[in-house]
Amino acid sequence: MSDLLFHIFALLSVACALGVVFNKNAVASALCFLLSLVGVAGLFVLLDAFLLAVLLVLVYAGAVVALFLFIIMLLDMQGGDRKRFTKATILSSTVAAGLLVTGLVSFASHGLVETADPATVKVVGSSLRAYAEQLFTVYLLPVQIVGFLLLIAMLGVIVLSKKFEGLEDVK
């Protein structure tokens, strides 16, 4: 059962990731990205990380993709890419991505990671209590830093979206 669900979610996320790359329309790309994230959230549920699955859907699918769609509509580009790709672009990107896949797959097959049977491993990621204990004891300082980072990001976005007078265009 879990085997079947893994394959369904893995196929969904990979197929939709390909959709992100190959769709001509930026809006369709964003919607494919959304579906891909749903597949990844399903994988998180299979890995017993329920909190992370919910957070992924809320933060990524809810906020990030909505922001992307908003900006795509705001900028109103005429149908995404207009110029054709040059042969060099296609060739170099295919070779680079192929090398990356080859390297990673050979690493995975030669250095096969040995793990215990997951049925015997204690599930720790499924309880909210465990997260709370970790976040407020061991990871207290990172939590504070991340909170500060969010504040800085908010200020940065406000400053960036202001209009500056007297700045010339870089030509």
Add this chain to the structure above:
Amino acid sequence: MSPLPLAALSGPFAVTLNAYLYLAAVLFAIGFFGVLLRKNTLVIYMCLELMLVASTVALVAFSRYNGVLDGDVFVFFILTVAAAEVAVGLAIIVALFRRRQTVQVEELNALKN
């Protein structure tokens, strides 16, 4: 152990850690391919996010198969930082569009030569 009945539904685990690692690698490579191939800045940015999500799959899988929580907590932080990063990045893209009236990378060549 689990508060949800979903864990009972999934039954005995047959999927190995390596399957998750392969999947993460493939997702990362697709994102990387998109970053190299596409010319629309927004789509490039989406592909970058895809690479980030692929890395979280590997982290959660490692965490689950080793019975520790650190990977999960790390993914928690990655999600937070990614949200902040997207907000700032999109603000930069909007500012760029206001100034140059384009988001196609081949027209944004002010640093060339």
